[in-house]
Amino acid sequence: MDIDKRQFLKILGISSALWVGSRFAGGISSLFGIGDKFDTKALADAGFEISKTLPDPKALTAKQWAIAIDIRQFKTADDYKKCIMVCDKIHNIPDISTKQDIKWIWEEPYNAAFPEQHNNYMGGQLKDKPVILMCNQCEFPPCVRVCPTGATFKRQDGIVMMDYHRCIGCRYCMAGCPYGSRSFNFQDPRPFLKKIDPEYPTRTKGVVEKCDFCAERLDKGLMPACVEASNGAMVFGDLRDPGSDIRKILSSNFSIRRKPELGTQPNVFYLI
Amino acid sequence: MIEKAFNGSKKYWIWLIFLAALLGFCFHFYLIQLNEGLKITGMSRNVSWGLYIAQFTYLVGVAASAVMLVIPYYLHHYKAFSRMMILGEFMAIAAVTMCMLFIFVDLGQPMRVMNVILYPQLHSVMFWDMTVLSGYLVLNLLIGWTTLEAERKDVAPPSWVKPLIYLSVVWAISIHTVTAFLYAGLPGRPYWLSAIMAARFLAGAFCSGPAILLLLVFLVQKFVKYRVGEESIQALSKIVAYAMSANVFFLLLEIFTAFYSHIPDDTDVFRYLFVGLDGNTSLVPAMWVSAGLAIVSLAILIPPQLRNNKKLLTVALIALVVSTWIDKGFSLIAAGFVPNPFGRVTTYLPTFPEIMIVLGVYTIGLLILTILWKVAVSVKEKTAA
Ligand code: SF4
Ligand code: SF4
Numbered sequence: 001m002d003i004d005k006r007q008f009l010k011i012l013g014i015s016s017a018l019w020v021g022s023r024f025a026g027g028i029s030s031l032f033g034i035g036d037k038f039d040t041k042a043l044a045d046a047g048f049e050i051s052k053t054l055p056d057p058k059a060l061t062a063k064q065w066a067i068a069i070d071i072r073q074f075k076t077a078d079d080y081k082k083c084i085m086v087c088d089k090i091h092n093i094p095d096i097s098t099k100q101d102i103k104w105i106w107e108e109p110y111n112a113a114f115p116e117q118h119n120n121y122m123g124g125q126l127k128d129k130p131v132i133l134m135c136n137q138c139e140f141p142p143c144v145r146v147c148p149t150g151a152t153f154k155r156q157d158g159i160v161m162m163d164y165h166r167c168i169g170c171r172y173c174m175a176g177c178p179y180g181s182r183s184f185n186f187q188d189p190r191p192f193l194k195k196i197d198p199e200y201p202t203r204t205k206g207v208v209e210k211c212d213f214c215a216e217r218l219d220k221g222l223m224p225a226c227v228e229a230s231n232g233a234m235v236f237g238d239l240r241d242p243g244s245d246i247r248k249i250l251s252s253n254f255s256i257r258r259k260p261e262l263g264t265q266p267n268v269f270y271l272i
Numbered sequence: 273m274i275e276k277a278f279n280g281s282k283k284y285w286i287w288l289i290f291l292a293a294l295l296g297f298c299f300h301f302y303l304i305q306l307n308e309g310l311k312i313t314g315m316s317r318n319v320s321w322g323l324y325i326a327q328f329t330y331l332v333g334v335a336a337s338a339v340m341l342v343i344p345y346y347l348h349h350y351k352a353f354s355r356m357m358i359l360g361e362f363m364a365i366a367a368v369t370m371c372m373l374f375i376f377v378d379l380g381q382p383m384r385v386m387n388v389i390l391y392p393q394l395h396s397v398m399f400w401d402m403t404v405l406s407g408y409l410v411l412n413l414l415i416g417w418t419t420l421e422a423e424r425k426d427v428a429p430p431s432w433v434k435p436l437i438y439l440s441v442v443w444a445i446s447i448h449t450v451t452a453f454l455y456a457g458l459p460g461r462p463y464w465l466s467a468i469m470a471a472r473f474l475a476g477a478f479c480s481g482p483a484i485l486l487l488l489v490f491l492v493q494k495f496v497k498y499r500v501g502e503e504s505i506q507a508l509s510k511i512v513a514y515a516m517s518a519n520v521f522f523l524l525l526e527i528f529t530a531f532y533s534h535i536p537d538d539t540d541v542f543r544y545l546f547v548g549l550d551g552n553t554s555l556v557p558a559m560w561v562s563a564g565l566a567i568v569s570l571a572i573l574i575p576p577q578l579r580n581n582k583k584l585l586t587v588a589l590i591a592l593v594v595s596t597w598i599d600k601g602f603s604l605i606a607a608g609f610v611p612n613p614f615g616r617v618t619t620y621l622p623t624f625p626e627i628m629i630v631l632g633v634y635t636i637g638l639l640i641l642t643i644l645w646k647v648a649v650s651v652k653e654k655t656a657a
Contacts, residue, residue, distance in 0.1 A: 027313055032275075063297060089558075098316075099316035099317060099318065099320040099618065100315075100316050100317060101317055102317075103317075108614055109595065111615075112614035112615055112616070113614070115613075115614065115615045142458065142459055142460070145395050145396070146397065146398065146457075146458070148387075148388045148393055148394055148396040148398035148399050148402070148648050149384075149388055149391050149393065150391045150393050151387070154517055165334065166384070166391065167379020167380075167384075168379050168380070168381045168382075168384045168385060168387050168388065169310075169381045169384075170375075170378065170379055170380075170398065171320045171321060171380070172396070172398055172454075174317075174320040175320065175321060175455075175458055175461065175608075175609075176458050176459075176460075177460065178458075178459050178460020178461075178613055179460070179613050180318070180612055180613040180614065183317055184310070184317065184320060184380065185309065186309050186310045186311040186313075186315070186316075186380075187308060187309040187310075187311035188309065204381075205308075205309035205311075206309055206310070206379070206380025206381040207380060207381060208380075258300060258390065259613075261458070262457070262459040262460060264459065
């Protein structure tokens, strides 16, 4: 196709205006928590070619992924351990025992996980019972709002992801996350790995990481590893699909979420 | 004009060489950090910002404080500041440069710093902070340099400088407001989540910045013939007195709201700071020193008889700088992460390499300041003669 200089300039003008415009609109709307989805349809209408890479037909898709954790079903220490260990193993999470440690999924006593629910007269059983914690994949994630590079971003299916190659390690997201879900690689993590799983990238020093609901497994049609290991104590599904398992469980059980008053809309639910 | 930086007395050169040597020593620690990562600092998963970000915050205030000279001089034509003006503007340049360096040394992946510009995120306050800080640097360079150049040639400064000066007033307020927004907009950090944060920052800035300026002026006057004039010193110390009173007042407002409402999220951090929380008292002594020095400084600054006594004034200014530094240059950040989302306290103490890197950045600031002030004082002495 031949395009003369005027046409070229026109296209250049339109595309840069579109780029700036979409950045700005996205920026401003997400500033107020309205969400910033990249509008591929508008771009296609404007004559842009949209990537034709097809996802794996087996891939699991959803509008908003969520996990419900039934803490009543966690009884022995082993019930917790198997969920946590499988994640550590497949995601190459280093075993660092200082205050500069890395964790994606871990346990805390009920009291610490839900500090605002605390009362002094609660039965010891629940008060000190460990609860599984992980990133809540918040619907309005403060970590994404504050990140200056877009290294942490929200996918169409609601998962809050990390781009380890774009992160500058400013740790603004760690200050922003009200759930302590994020870890920073204060040092090269590789010497702290007993075995490296080649299926998942190891990280370099100086970047932040966190749980991403096993996005890499979903893309292959697999459930998150912790859910799979939990023997039904954790239920994973699409919150926007009224027929999904997770919706059924949530409608028939009492559930709570961590710090709902902050307006982040956490997507990890706890049945107690 | 820059040639003025190259012909100085022996003392001037010795000082520069000393600073360069110190910088070399400190730079060595930055290389270690570059190699091993931020592991060499005292920061942790729970307290993920420390001394670097705290210095950044403190120095944004110092930079913004130049406006305390600009407003009286340019907006109210208060001529007594004419001999101080350029020193304040040049100090702002050194301060902003240090701010940027403190952000830089805090990065885990400094080589990727350009990502902030390559992938601008308009919803990130850090993007805006970077924008306003670089703008402020350019503004002060332009204004400071052209007005001084004009003075040297004994002509009026070009007319385009005036609008820039007015812009710099708003801009100075904006750099510290945006810096406060970095913290004040985070949902899970009760100590920072406060609408008065920006006002408190500005009040703290408008006392500590001019206080540092005055102390530096006193020091420099020991070595050069140049004098800024008694009247300007008295006027500026009056400004310091008012701003410090506002600063302390704002802090008391925070304490009232926290304790009268009795909301644990808000009281916990003040308990941690002043009496200790869960047996952790690591910041308590420093906080009481800060409070004590704040009282000392106000006791001297408020009564004019005491304030106008040069010796006492120096004591008051030193007390004020130390007090505000403990508050804003250290505990504001360390305590912002306490208690953590699980109600626990994590102690943060900077390590030796971390302190050396901080010293290194301050050394760069001092180098810039020395050279800029040398130029300014040489030009001023020449035109006065
Ligand atoms: S839990 Fe924290 S890291 Fe996860 S999405 Fe929410 S704010 Fe971000
Ligand atoms: S540390 Fe990385 S992911 Fe977090 S805010 Fe900074 S650039 Fe974004």
